[in-house]
Amino acid sequence: MENNIQHSDIYAIALHHRFQWEEAQQSYVILFPEGMVKLHGGAGEILKRVDGKTSVGEIVADLKATFPDAEDIESDIVGMFDLALGKAWLRKIN
Numbered sequence: 001m002e003n004n005i006q007h008s009d010i011y012a013i014a015l016h017h018r019f020q021w022e023e024a025q026q027s028y029v030i031l032f033p034e035g036m037v038k039l040h041g042g043a044g045e046i047l048k049r050v051d052g053k054t055s056v057g058e059i060v061a062d063l064k065a066t067f068p069d070a071e072d073i074e075s076d077i078v079g080m081f082d083l084a085l086g087k088a089w090l091r092k093i094n
Contacts, residue, residue, distance in 0.1 A: 005081045007057030010093040011050050019047055030089050046080045052093050
């Protein structure tokens with residue numbers, strides 16, 4: 001699914017979903033009425049920055065600064081936004 005993610009887009013966690021660190025899983029998770037998704041690796045790093053105020057471009061810049069040795073990180077970040085939108089984990093604010 002292609003959602004045409006733009007750097008100016010701002011997203012928030014979808015209604016009826018909760019993003020949190022789950023100690024028992026030792027990872028970030030998304031909780032929703034039908035269950036839970038365990039997020040691996042960078043997915044949690046991306047989604048913990050999704051706050052309904054910060055743009056995709058700002059998140060990309062922050063992650064590039066945080067992980068300067070990660071190659072092609074921007075396409076991975078945009079891909080995660082695309083996946084999360086396709087799974088209805090996020091809602092667009094603007």
